[in-house]
Amino acid sequence: MRATLMYGAGDVRVEKVPDSVIKQPTDALVRVTAACICGSDLWPYASMKPEDGPARVGHEFLGVVEATGPEVTTVKPGDLVVAPFAISDNTCEFCREGLHTSCSNPQAGFWDGEAEEGGQAQAVRVPLADGTLVKLPVAADSALIPSLLTLSDVFGTGYHAAVVGGVNERTRVTVIGDGAVGLLAVLSAQRLGAEQIILMGRHPARTDLGRAFGATDVVSARGEEGVAAVRALTGGHGAHVVIEAVGTMPAYEQACGIVRPGGVISRVGAPQYEEAPVGFGSLFRHNIRLAGGPAPVRAYIEELMPGILDGTMEPGRVFDAVTDLDGVPAGYQDMADRRSLKVLVKP
Amino acid sequence: MRATLMYGAGDVRVEKVPDSVIKQPTDALVRVTAACICGSDLWPYASMKPEDGPARVGHEFLGVVEATGPEVTTVKPGDLVVAPFAISDNTCEFCREGLHTSCSNPQAGFWDGEAEEGGQAQAVRVPLADGTLVKLPVAADSALIPSLLTLSDVFGTGYHAAVVGGVNERTRVTVIGDGAVGLLAVLSAQRLGAEQIILMGRHPARTDLGRAFGATDVVSARGEEGVAAVRALTGGHGAHVVIEAVGTMPAYEQACGIVRPGGVISRVGAPQYEEAPVGFGSLFRHNIRLAGGPAPVRAYIEELMPGILDGTMEPGRVFDAVTDLDGVPAGYQDMADRRSLKVLVKP
Numbered sequence: 001m002r003a004t005l006m007y008g009a010g011d012v013r014v015e016k017v018p019d020s021v022i023k024q025p026t027d028a029l030v031r032v033t034a035a036c037i038c039g040s041d042l043w044p045y046a047s048m049k050p051e052d053g054p055a056r057v058g059h060e061f062l063g064v065v066e067a068t069g070p071e072v073t074t075v076k077p078g079d080l081v082v083a084p085f086a087i088s089d090n091t092c093e094f095c096r097e098g099l100h101t102s103c104s105n106p107q108a109g110f111w112d113g114e115a116e117e118g119g120q121a122q123a124v125r126v127p128l129a130d131g132t133l134v135k136l137p138v139a140a141d142s143a144l145i146p147s148l149l150t151l152s153d154v155f156g157t158g159y160h161a162a163v164v165g166g167v168n169e170r171t172r173v174t175v176i177g178d179g180a181v182g183l184l185a186v187l188s189a190q191r192l193g194a195e196q197i198i199l200m201g202r203h204p205a206r207t208d209l210g211r212a213f214g215a216t217d218v219v220s221a222r223g224e225e226g227v228a229a230v231r232a233l234t235g236g237h238g239a240h241v242v243i244e245a246v247g248t249m250p251a252y253e254q255a256c257g258i259v260r261p262g263g264v265i266s267r268v269g270a271p272q273y274e275e276a277p278v279g280f281g282s283l284f285r286h287n288i289r290l291a292g293g294p295a296p297v298r299a300y301i302e303e304l305m306p307g308i309l310d311g312t313m314e315p316g317r318v319f320d321a322v323t324d325l326d327g328v329p330a331g332y333q334d335m336a337d338r339r340s341l342k343v344l345v346k347p
Numbered sequence: 348m349r350a351t352l353m354y355g356a357g358d359v360r361v362e363k364v365p366d367s368v369i370k371q372p373t374d375a376l377v378r379v380t381a382a383c384i385c386g387s388d389l390w391p392y393a394s395m396k397p398e399d400g401p402a403r404v405g406h407e408f409l410g411v412v413e414a415t416g417p418e419v420t421t422v423k424p425g426d427l428v429v430a431p432f433a434i435s436d437n438t439c440e441f442c443r444e445g446l447h448t449s450c451s452n453p454q455a456g457f458w459d460g461e462a463e464e465g466g467q468a469q470a471v472r473v474p475l476a477d478g479t480l481v482k483l484p485v486a487a488d489s490a491l492i493p494s495l496l497t498l499s500d501v502f503g504t505g506y507h508a509a510v511v512g513g514v515n516e517r518t519r520v521t522v523i524g525d526g527a528v529g530l531l532a533v534l535s536a537q538r539l540g541a542e543q544i545i546l547m548g549r550h551p552a553r554t555d556l557g558r559a560f561g562a563t564d565v566v567s568a569r570g571e572e573g574v575a576a577v578r579a580l581t582g583g584h585g586a587h588v589v590i591e592a593v594g595t596m597p598a599y600e601q602a603c604g605i606v607r608p609g610g611v612i613s614r615v616g617a618p619q620y621e622e623a624p625v626g627f628g629s630l631f632r633h634n635i636r637l638a639g640g641p642a643p644v645r646a647y648i649e650e651l652m653p654g655i656l657d658g659t660m661e662p663g664r665v666f667d668a669v670t671d672l673d674g675v676p677a678g679y680q681d682m683a684d685r686r687s688l689k690v691l692v693k694p
Contacts, residue, residue, distance in 0.1 A: 101634065275623065278621070279622070286448075287449065287639065287640030291634075292634065
């Protein structure tokens with residue numbers, strides 16, 4: 001079979017690899033029919049050292065079950081399924097609390113931590129198939145596939161940001177970042193009824209989509225100027241909930257600048273820093289809370305799917321390019337250069 | 348009148364100062380009948396530079412109203428009142444949300460920011476008296492005075508830590524720090540029904556009081572050993588809520604080590620650092636939340652007072668020494684040397 005490998009920064013290749021096969025009785029083998037490139041894939045694409053490669057890549061996919069191990073009971077060959085970016089058993093105490101990204105099963109983890117599997121490929125061995133996979137009630141060629149594919153990561157991640165931020169009808173929300181996660185955080189905040197949704201981004205095609213998803217205001221300025229603009233839009237005090245969907249220190253500092261006293265900074269952009277200001281001068285003085293982490297998207301699939309199936313939500317609009325497996329390396333470069341917002345891959 | 352002034356690290360003096368007087372129509376003049384020394388007063392006592400002094404000190408007091416400005420309506424001369432450590436109008440949008448420490452009134456702020464007033468004194472001019480002061484339905488010589496005095500800071504601060512941590516009947520709580528705030532966080536967690544309350548502290552007289560307040564376990568070890576002990580006591584996964592009532596980096600790091608995935612670190616020890624680990628290796632990976640800040644104790648006074656008046660809660664047990672104004676300098680040293688847990692001052 002063929003799969004995508006990252007050899008180092010800027011070096012992505014599609015190559016022949018050993019076929020994925022069932023290894024554990026709880027595995028399923030999935031033929032990938034739709035996958036995508038994630039904004040978080042761009043971090044290693046920008047910085048990966050050759051000695052850390054080659055690594056299989058891709059953590060967002062859906063496809064058709066080809067085979068299952070003898071202990072798998074919830075999916076069967078022929079089923080169309082979506083896989084969250086984290087493998088989980090859906091039964092441990094953390095999964096039962098909806099925190100599937102902290103599943104305590106020894107086989108649990110992130111696709112990015114699996115040495116011999118990756119979503120940007122023709123097939124994937126899925127561990128803990130009963131816990132990880134969710135059956136989709138449509139055909140593999142349904143027009144809803146792009147939207148259903150976002151349940152594997154970006155929609156659930158944007159929704160997680162809004163949920164742990166505590167968005168409700170009384171909250172003013174600011175979303176930092178106009179990537180797919182930021183835009184779907186806008187859609188999520190809109191779904192949760194936010195009073196005001198300010199999107200901070202500087203790519204008009206993206207912020208236009210943000211407006212379509214429910215953004216009430218767009219701020220293209222950054223830094224101090226951006227902070228001042230958001231404060232002006234929020235009556236001077238800042239936003240109740242700031243969703244930080246970038247992951248850089250400037251984005252964190254911007255969040256500190258625009259969050260309201262007593263408010264929440266909800267982070268879902270994987271932080272590219274370990275230390276950050278949290279003391280009296282940043283979070284503590286005004287009881288600012290910090291929340292977020294890798295989204296347990298598995299917990300949200302059943303909740304978000306009906307709105308996709310009935311057409312009231314179209315998160316798949318974040319895809320602005322489609323390619324086959326051969327086009328994946330160019331897709332990375334297009335996303336790195338901001339020519340593409342998000343690339344859908346049909347292996 | 349006489350008041351306490353800090354001249355620098357280790358240098359506290361009681362001196363004659365100009366009488367406090369009404370200056371604004373919203374002021375009240377309060378004759379202090381009980382005050383105390385706070386654990387947070389020990390930070391400047393340890394490090395204050397002489398060029399920053401002399402400064403009036405003390406932010407916890409209760410006393411009798413002697414006079415009021417013409418706009419004051421809720422308290423009158425002769426009333427016994429308690430003053431929270433933050434001045435607030437109790438009417439702005441933040442006060443209405445219960446975040447009095449972020450009151451937007453220009454006269455609002457902390458006693459420690461008032462140049463010419465302080466609680467460790469014979470009298471205090473209280474700005475925004477209607478918002479700041481709360482009448483106490485007892486006499487100035489009531490046996491309940493020590494407990495009612497804790498409503499000015501330490502009880503409300505411990506309670507805030509538990510509330511913003513989300514303590515309920517299903518939570519395992521760990522409290523780092525056996526000072527007055529830590530002990531009253533234990534009492535607060537007990538009041539909120541916590542399933543388990545682990546107190547980390549190494550002073551037996553204090554941890555014994557912690558047990559009386561509801562601690563189910565005491566861990567005297569610190570660092571890695573302390574982390575391992577708490578994990579063993581919590582089924583291996585750590586505590587749902589960690590209340591950090593110290594404010595140092597080792598205490599923060601300890602909190603990161605013992606908090607459960609999806610849990611909360613609730614800080615009420617004023618942080619003696621600005622930067623701290625918050626990235627993938629500390630908070631982010633397991634969706635750990637960070638909460639806390641200066642407690643809006645004004646918001647909790649009406650809620651906590653009945654339990655004191657009916658004798659079901661005795662937060663005043665944190666006082667283990669009583670002195671007059673002349674004894675304040677020695678009281679600071681006693682607290683710094685851990686000879687006293689908390690010193691009550693009767694000016």
